[in-house]
Amino acid sequence: MGNEIIDEIREEMINCQTERVLNLVPKAIDQGIDATTIVNQGLTAGIRVLGDRFEKGEAYLPELAVAAETMKQALEFLEPHLAKSQDEDALGTIVIGTVQGDIHDIGKSIVATMLTVAGFTVYDLGVEVTPAQFVSKAREVNADIIAMSALLTTTMDRMQETIELLKTEKLDQRVKIMVGGAPVSQDFADSIGADGYGVDFNQAVKIAKRLTGATEG
Numbered sequence: 071m072g073n074e075i076i077d078e079i080r081e082e083m084i085n086c087q088t089e090r091v092l093n094l095v096p097k098a099i100d101q102g103i104d105a106t107t108i109v110n111q112g113l114t115a116g117i118r119v120l121g122d123r124f125e126k127g128e129a130y131l132p133e134l135a136v137a138a139e140t141m142k143q144a145l146e147f148l149e150p151h152l153a154k155s156q157d158e159d160a161l162g163t164i165v166i167g168t169v170q171g172d173i174h175d176i177g178k179s180i181v182a183t184m185l186t187v188a189g190f191t192v193y194d195l196g197v198e199v200t201p202a203q204f205v206s207k208a209r210e211v212n213a214d215i216i217a218m219s220a221l222l223t224t225t226m227d228r229m230q231e232t233i234e235l236l237k238t239e240k241l242d243q244r245v246k247i248m249v250g251g252a253p254v255s256q257d258f259a260d261s262i263g264a265d266g267y268g269v270d271f272n273q274a275v276k277i278a279k280r281l282t283g284a285t286e287g
C-alpha cells in the first residue's frame with residue numbers, strides 16, 4: 071500500500087532504467103502524488119542508493135551518468151507540476167552553477183528547479199563555471215544571490231575565489247553568496263565568508279528566502 075509507484079520509481083532509478091522511470095513519473099502525477107514527493111522519495115532516493123553503491127565499488131561511472139540524465143529529463147517533465155501558479159513578482163534573482171573543474175550537476179539542477187518553483191528568477195550557468203563567469207552574470211542580471219555547488223574537495227576552493235572576486239569588483243554588498251554540495255559544510259561556508267549554506271534543496275530555498283528578505287530569521 072501507500073506509494074508503491076514511488077518505490078518503483080526509486081528501484082528503476084537504481085537499475086538505471088531511464089525509459090521505465092520516465093513512464094512511471096507521469097503515472098505518479100496522474101495518481102495525484104505530489105511532484106516534490108516524486109523528486110525526494112523516488113528520484114533522489116534512487117540516486118543516493120546508486121551513489122552509495124558507487125562508493126563501495128558496486129556501481130560504475132556510466133551507470134551514474136545514465137541516472138543523472140534520467141534525473142534531468144524527469145525534472146524537465148516535473149517542473150510545471152512543481153510550479154504553483156502565482157502571479158507575484160519573483161522573490162529575487164539567483165545565478166547558480168557548479169564550480170570550475172567540477173561536472174557534477176544533479177544536486178545543482180534540483181536546487182535550481184526548486185528555487186524556480188519557489189518563485190525566484192534563476193539563471194543556471196551549468197557546470198565548470200569560473201569565478202569570472204559567476205560574477206559577470208551576477209552583474210549583468212543584477213542578481214541578489216550567487217549559488218555555487220561543488221562535489222569535489224579539490225574544487226571547493228573555487229567558491230572562495232568567487233567571493234574574493236566579488237569583493238574586488240565591489241559587488242559583495244549587493245550580492246549574497248550561498249553554497250552547497252556533499253563536501254561543503256556550515257564550517258566551511260563560514261570559513262570562506264559565504265552568507266548561507268544548505269544541506270539540501272529544502273534548505274537552499276529557505277536560505278535564499280532569508281537572504282533576500284522574503285522571510286524573517
Ligand code: B12
Nearest residue numbers: 121138172173174175176177219222223250251268270271
Ligand atoms: C553521480 C556522481 C557522478 C556522476 C555525475 C553526473 C552528473 N551529471 O552530475 C559522474 C559519473 C559523471 C561522476 C564523475 C566524477 N566523480 Co562523482 N560522484 C557522483 C556521486 C555518486 C553522487 C553525486 C550526486 O549526484 N548525488 C545526488 C545529489 C542529489 O546530491 P548532491 O549533489 O549532494 O546535492 C544535494 C545537496 O548537496 C545540496 N546541494 C547541492 N548543490 C548545492 C548548491 C547550493 C547552493 C545549496 C544550498 C545546496 C546544494 O542539495 C542537493 C539536493 O538536495 C558522488 C557520491 C556522493 N556521495 O556525493 C560521487 C563523487 C562526488 N564523485 C567523485 C569523483 C572522484 C568523481 C570523478 C573525479 C571520478 C573520476 N575518477 O573520474 C569524476 C569527476 C569529474 C569532474 N571533473 O567533475 C567523488 C569525490 C571525492 C572527493 N572527495 O572529492 C565522490 C564523493 C565519490 C567517491 N566517494 O569517490 N560522479
